[in-house]
Amino acid sequence: MRTLCMLILLFSAAALAQAAQPYVPPQLEPWKQWVLEGHAEVACPVQQGKHQRQRLCQWPGTLHLELDDHGGRFNLQWWSASPG
Numbered sequence: 273m274r275t276l277c278m279l280i281l282l283f284s285a286a287a288l289a290q291a292a293q294p295y296v297p298p299q300l301e302p303w304k305q306w307v308l309e310g311h312a313e314v315a316c317p318v319q320q321g322k323h324q325r326q327r328l329c330q331w332p333g334t335l336h337l338e339l340d341d342h343g344g345r346f347n348l349q350w351w352s353a354s355p356g
Contacts, residue, residue: 312329312354312355313327313329313354315353315354316328316329316353316354317353328353329352329353329354330350330351330352330353330354331350331351332348332349332350332351333348333349333350333351334348334349335347335348336348
């Protein structure tokens with residue numbers, strides 16, 4: 273069930289990132305990679321805050337804890353829309 277929820281979240285985030293992509297005319301498509309070089313954050317979804325807009329390029333997913341009397345272990349997965 274957790275895996276299904278993570279997949280839904282991942283596909284939803286990917287759909288939002290894809291929806292945020294601006295239209296590029298076919299004549300300019302060959303230039304797209306060159307123009308975006310060094311601006312990987314453009315692929316990140318935008319969060320509208322109270323006073324500003326901010327791009328969310330990475331955010332945490334589910335935290336798994338395994339605790340016992342002798343210590344513990346944890347696993348935290350992150351989602352990333354850009355290299356980093």
